Amino acid sequence: MVSRVQKVRTIIFFIAVQVFFLIMIARVLHIEMKAKALRKRSEELITGELGTRVRRGKITDRNGKSLAVNIDTLSVWADPTLVKDPDATARKLAPLLKIDPEKIREKLSRKDRKFVWLTKKRDLSLMKPIIEMVRSGEIRGVWFEVQEKRIYPKKDLLSHVIGYVNFRGDGISGVEKYYNDQIRYYETTLHIYKDARNRIFQYPDGEPNLPRYNSELVLTIDEMIQHIAEDELDKACRFWKASGGTIIVMNPKTGEVLAMANYPPFDLNRYGTTPEKIKLNRAIQMTFEPxxxxxxxxxxxxxxxxxxxxxxxxxxxxxxxxxxxxxxxxxxxxxxxxxxxxxxxxxxxxxxxxxxxxxxxxxxxxxxxxxxxxxxxx
CATH class of the missing domain: 3.40.710.10 (DD-peptidase/beta-lactamase superfamily)
Structure with a gap:
């Protein structure tokens, strides 16, 4: 015979089960009603955007020899308000950066500024010693960033034809300007899924297949023929004491320009300090009697x-x-x-x-x- 206590317990159990199921049903209905909002919140927590940059394409001759490329460089800056001892910091940085310590001290002493450049676009090898000095506490208030720099390995070879880029990395003369839209750098955004530690675990749009560099510009120029043309032009202009001259070497069957030499030449890596009249490409920018x-x-x-x-x-x-x-x-x-x-x-x-x-x-x-x-x- 079932006792009164057992009946009470059974009733309580069944009531508890029913309440539990009612709560579960209510929860399911609640989730169902707010499914879109919850899904959106969940996506916000795991999705993000990653900015990336595709570098400016390099320029080569017809045989693939590099004439213009981008490299990583180091730029160093400081927050003078965080530099406690400008004199000591300047003395430590000067030998490394190969800059007059007095010039560095003057910049670090400007307490009305929170940002000053100490040097820009230097060799990337400077990064390690600067990191060590910061971590050891030798210097404070000094930071660095990696920036791209356009360099011209052949210096003055084909300088009038290649042209130059401005501080934004856009072509301003020569083929650098003419083909700027085809080889220019560009920035894009990738959609990502990330975990709680901001680690990427999936790309919702598929694995990115972005190139490191934009399209490569291959010229019809032959570096060896260009060297010979410039050397012979230099000899002739010096012999005849000419102020300028030009040589064009073409393939008569195809019209391809194999060399375009101008005198005097100039180093593209020193474009900013070169007189404008020397930058003129006489072969195509001047009028001659035929x-x-x-x-x-x-x-x-x-x-x-x-x-x-x-x-x-x-x-x-x-x-x-x-x-x-x-x-x-x-x-x-x-x-x-x-x-x-x-x-x-x-x-x-x-x-x-x-x-x-x-x-x-x-x-x-x-x-x-x-x-x-x-x-x-x-």
Missing amino acids: GSVFKIVPISGAIEEGLLSPSSSIFCENGVLYFRGHPIHDIAPYGWLTLRQVLAKSSNIGALKVARTLGREKFEKYIRLFGFGRKTGI
């Missing part, structure tokens, strides 16, 4: 129009021809020359007679066809 190369225009026009052939004979007046009262001379007293010889010997008189045979309108037509009077697009 000279004897212009003889191909009337000669090719006459052949194209069927007026003359390469074997046609032209009398070159034995070296002197008066045209509208002005004497036209050849380098030698040429008599009869074929059209081929007129071009080979660069006869001024022969070329003049060919142009007159072609006529004014047709001559102008071929001048235009060769691109004279139009922008080159360079």
